[in-house]
Amino acid sequence: MIENSLTTAHGAPVGDNQNSQTAGKYGPVLIQDVHLLEKLAHFNRERVPERVVHAKGAGAHGVFKVTNDLSAYTKADFLSEVGKETPVFTRFSTVAGELGSADTLRDPRGFAVKFYTEEGNYDIVGNNTPIFFIRDAIKFPDFIHTQKRDPRTHLKNSNAVWDFWSLSPESLHQVTILMSDRGIPATFRHMHGYGSHTFLWVNAQGEQVWVKYHFRTNQGVKNLHPDVATELAGINPDYHTEDLYNAIENGDAPSWTLHVQIIPFEEGLQMKDILFDVTKTVSQKQYPLIEVGVMTLNRNPENYFAEVEQATFSPGNFVPGIEASPDKLLQGRLFAYGDAHRYRVGANSAQLPINSPKATVQNNQRDGAMRFGHDTGHINYEPNSFNNVKEQAAARVSNYDIDGSIGNYSYDDNYYSQAGDLYRLLPEDEQKRLVKNIVDALGQVSYPEIQQRQLQHFYRADQNYGQAIADGLGLSITK
Known part of the structure; x- marks a missing residue:
């Protein structure tokens, strides 16, 4: 192999990386040009799927x-x-x-x-x-x-955003x-x-x-x-x-x-x-x-x-x-x-x-797509009689008692106290910016019932908080 030679993925030297193989100067491209096919196929697969959240x-x-x-x-x-x-x-x-x-x-x-x-x-x-x-x-x-x-x-949908938040009052603190x-x-x-x-x-x-x-x-x-x-x-x-x-x-x-x-x-x-x-x-x-x-x-x-x-x-x-x-x-x-x-x-x-x-990994997992660093031994199970790779009692999780009946439970309905506390802790100028940001965002919602529902959450957290947003939107809060 010539030093610094451009190669295929399998290590063979590439003779021409500028021109595809064709049938004559003006002829169609040949399927036998495996270097071309490899480049195009790999290019199509150079990205893994985007994260559903936290993509950027x-x-x-x-x-x-x-x-x-x-x-x-x-x-x-x-x-x-x-x-x-x-x-x-x-x-x-x-x-x-x-x-x-x-x-x-x-x-x-x-x-x-x-x-x-x-x-x-x-x-x-x-x-x-x-x-x-x-x-x-x-x-x-x-x-x-x-x-x-x-x-x-x-398109991004402000109606969906605020509809969900207004129907999920536990979101108010984070909002x-x-x-x-x-x-x-x-x-x-x-x-x-x-x-x-x-x-x-x-x-x-x-x-x-x-x-x-x-x-x-x-x-x-x-x-x-x-x-x-x-x-x-x-x-x-x-x-x-x-x-x-x-x-x-x-x-x-x-x-x-x-x-x-x-x-x-x-x-x-x-x-x-x-x-x-x-x-x-x-x-x-x-x-x-x-x-x-x-x-x-x-x-x-x-x-x-x-x-x-x-x-x-x-x-x-x-x-x-x-x-x-x-x-x-x-x-x-x-x-x-x-x-x-x-x-x-x-x-x-x-x-x-x-x-x-x-740390050293010893987990008996083998094979699967894109596996590298393959194990060569016979033993891919535990317990076994042939090696000393064993579970470690010192690494067991700790114990504590739990009790209760199986069911679908909510923690509580105290959605408002900490959101209200946070609002009251903010300096007045930051309160005003907070209210403006909410007014600008909630004002994009085209359904009055969603706006009213969300306004009531802000009002329950702090009356001044809710009223300031209502005033900014030119709405009355339905008591």
């Missing part, structure tokens, strides 16, 4: 360094000692936007972190908001349908955050991140506590005015992606300090607002933030497709010492994310370099 995003490599000893609360090895460093890969994204959409749309931002720990990969897959619109996975497909394109017109200044971050670097759900930490003695994750940006929180965001969407729809890349490329490595709220196990089960309701926050006065460590992003991807597009994150990727809570939305995500990856990237997506753990 950017990513970066970095490191997480522990700054506080929390081994009293979790036996997770990557958190075991101050100074311990773990490589990470982080992906930021919009939620509803497609691959070609603008970065500066009003939308929550995905905030996903993969920790390549010595005990396997651990993923925190959250958003830049501490809560979400719904609290049960059974509503997720319906919710996302309203955020995507209308199946008939193929308030979304329509506030925080709805359009200035950059990915200038926003906080959250695990959103409640998780369970278990220490070496088997003691359990509930935790909430908070990534606090060390760049400070900055947001965009809607007019500036709209202008940027036209001038540079990749504004956030470009900003993150350039910051890291220029040595201005962004960082976030990870904190947790720790809630005693039994205390968490007795809280007035159900701890597992992801539409609600947990008081930081009652359960203050405790520092864990610092995440710094210091290296850009070398290949966007290989490292960002093919990256797969799942809240079901746990390590010993960190477990799921009964949060119903989280429980649904434990299945849905892994299933999405198996469909979108393939059954062996965990073998791709960006997803492959640093």
Whole structure:
């Protein structure tokens, strides 16, 4: 083989990459030109299916360094000692936007972190908001349908968005955050991140506590005015992606300090607002933030497709010492994310370099499409009499009692208190911007009954809140 020779996918040298084989100078192209056929066929298959949600995003490599000893609360090895460093890969994204959409749309931002720990990969897959619109996975497909394109017109549909929200009052808290200044971050670097759900930490003695994750940006929180965001969407729809890349490329490595709220196990089960309701926050006065460590992003991807597009994150990727809570939305995500990856990237997506753990994998799974690194031994089952690859009792999940009758349950009907509290906490100028944003969006709805239904939710959260929006729309609130 001549050095630097262009080859086919199978390694054979290519003689002409400029001209197809034809029958004579003006003749038709020949099907025997296998190099041409290979190029065209591969080109048609160069993209995996777009993510249903979080399609548009950017990513970066970095490191997480522990700054506080929390081994009293979790036996997770990557958190075991101050100074311990773990490589990470982080992906930021919009939620509803497609691959070609603008970065500066009003939308929550995905905030996903993969920790390549010595005990396997651990993923925190959250958003830049501490809560979400719904609290049960059974509503997720319906919710996302309203955020995507209308199946008939193929246009975004404000009627569907507000119809769903008005019929799902648990969304009010998140809607308030979304329509506030925080709805359009200035950059990915200038926003906080959250695990959103409640998780369970278990220490070496088997003691359990509930935790909430908070990534606090060390760049400070900055947001965009809607007019500036709209202008940027036209001038540079990749504004956030470009900003993150350039910051890291220029040595201005962004960082976030990870904190947790720790809630005693039994205390968490007795809280007035159900701890597992992801539409609600947990008081930081009652359960203050405790520092864990610092995440710094210091290296850009070398290949966007290989490292960002093919990256797969799942809240079901746990390590010993960190477990799921009964949060119903989280429980649904434990299945849905892994299933999405198996469909979108393939059954062996965990073998791709960006997803492959640093820890040794021994799971007896063989074959399947795009499998590489095949095992050669006879043994692909457990238990067996021939090797020492065994289950580890120390890695078993912890136990706690549950009780109740099988049925379809809602957490509670307290949809309004935290949304009202948030509105009253905002400075007056931010309240005015919040109201204007809602008026501009809700004013696009063409059904008065949807507007009235949503107005009543705002009014129940705070009378001034609801009345200001009604005034902006030129409507009366039906009492």
